[in-house]
Amino acid sequence: MRALHILTFAIAIFLYVDALPYDKPKVHTIPLKPRSITRRRFSKRAIGSMQLSVDRGYYGQITFGTGTPQNFDILFDTGSGSLFVLDKNCDSPECNDKPKYDPDVDKSFSPIDGKYFFIDYADGSEIKGNSGKTTIVIAGISVEAQEFGLADEVSGDFDHPWEGIMGMELIDTSGNQQITPITNLINNTQQLDNPQFSFLLGRKDQSPSELTIGGSNPDRYHADTLTFTQLVDDNDGQWEIPIDNCVVEGEELNLEGRTGFIDTGTERIFMPPDDAHDFYSKIYDAEDDGDGTYKLDCGSVYDVALEFSGKTWDIAPQDFTVEIAKDICIGAVIYDENVPESKWVIGSAFLRNVYTIFDQGNRKVGFAQLA
Numbered sequence: 001m002r003a004l005h006i007l008t009f010a011i012a013i014f015l016y017v018d019a020l021p022y023d024k025p026k027v028h029t030i031p032l033k034p035r036s037i038t039r040r041r042f043s044k045r046a047i048g049s050m051q052l053s054v055d056r057g058y059y060g061q062i063t064f065g066t067g068t069p070q071n072f073d074i075l076f077d078t079g080s081g082s083l084f085v086l087d088k089n090c091d092s093p094e095c096n097d098k099p100k101y102d103p104d105v106d107k108s109f110s111p112i113d114g115k116y117f118f119i120d121y122a123d124g125s126e127i128k129g130n131s132g133k134t135t136i137v138i139a140g141i142s143v144e145a146q147e148f149g150l151a152d153e154v155s156g157d158f159d160h161p162w163e164g165i166m167g168m169e170l171i172d173t174s175g176n177q178q179i180t181p182i183t184n185l186i187n188n189t190q191q192l193d194n195p196q197f198s199f200l201l202g203r204k205d206q207s208p209s210e211l212t213i214g215g216s217n218p219d220r221y222h223a224d225t226l227t228f229t230q231l232v233d234d235n236d237g238q239w240e241i242p243i244d245n246c247v248v249e250g251e252e253l254n255l256e257g258r259t260g261f262i263d264t265g266t267e268r269i270f271m272p273p274d275d276a277h278d279f280y281s282k283i284y285d286a287e288d289d290g291d292g293t294y295k296l297d298c299g300s301v302y303d304v305a306l307e308f309s310g311k312t313w314d315i316a317p318q319d320f321t322v323e324i325a326k327d328i329c330i331g332a333v334i335y336d337e338n339v340p341e342s343k344w345v346i347g348s349a350f351l352r353n354v355y356t357i358f359d360q361g362n363r364k365v366g367f368a369q370l371a
């Protein structure tokens with residue numbers, strides 16, 4: 001899911017920073033565990049995998065706190081940078097009947113006084129609350145003094161099977177200025193085998209979905225097909241890579257200088273309107289609905305592929321043609337005038353077709369053929 005500012009870009013970042021009533025950012029000091037050189041050299045570092053559930057997004061369990069550990073379903077989102085969980089003081093209707101975090105029973109919790117938490121996502125949901133720190137555990141790996149938002153107010157759009165979102169951008173660009181759990185693990189404690197995390201994004205109820213932190217799971221992909229693409233230099237802390245090409249029904253779109261945000265928190269592929277019109281002009285029976293979508297024939301099979309670093313990856317027909325109602329289908333490519341010029345948001349409609357390695361240490365994204 002894109003934090004809204006992504007779509008309106010730099011201007012919005014400045015507006016948010018100006019508009020946010022919280023205190024000036026403080027220097028974050030995170031205690032490093034003292035370790036002897038010998039122990040450090042020989043200590044086994046961590047890699048952990050966890051299974052994910054899928055329902056309009058890929059989510060899995062994160063444990064918050066110590067004393068009485070509290071487990072929550074959290075969406076894993078490479079398109080945003082903040083972590084939050086629903087707080088026990090949340091009285092928005094969307095919080096009813098959902099598990100909520102209780103800081104009072106968490107022995108590791110410390111509030112960050114006066115630091116307001118706010119984020120609004122491209123899907124319209126808005127989250128407000130306070131900030132705090134605690135120990136969290138993801139895929140068996142523990143992150144101490146992790147900053148997060150305690151969501152006291154969520155908008156009516158927050159109708160999801162999960163109770164929070166973990167942003168996995170390189171840095172938190174959403175204005176909350178948190179250090180992400182992944183960045184904490186890589187930069188501050190060097191706890192991971194590799195400065196990477198990887199996703200297998202399955203199709204609903206058909207195939208497994210999995211997140212691996214600290215490397216990748218070699219059982220899930222063909223290593224000889226793994227191809228990395230460096231992030232663009234001006235990535236602003238986002239997983240943004242150059243797109244070589246897009247092939248529709250055997251025809252190349254002759255677009256130059258396009259880049260894509262690799263976003264596990266978005267279901268579809270978003271393009272600026274001109275690019276999407278170009279894209280669908282190659283599909284003879286595509287019909288512009290005027291609302292960002294194009295209608296397609298549910299019974300037809302369309303060949304669509306994206307090319308990165310000289311390698312072409314097909315999008316399977318079941319990912320490209322989306323049945324939104326009985327016998328009514330649209331293409332997974334959506335146009336939106338809020339998408340910045342020459343930038344595409346590449347969500348799970350594409351990512352289900354590859355194994356994806358987010359290499360944060362080396363600032364690159366790898367795609368490989370699924371095993």
Ligand SMILES: *[C@@H]1O[C@H](CO)[C@@H](O)[C@H](O)[C@H]1NC(C)=O
Pocket residue numbers: 171179183187
């Ligand atoms: C983490 O380390 C990278 C590489 O040294 C650096 O560019 C980045 O700014 C660091 N992030 C934080 C939040 O300290």
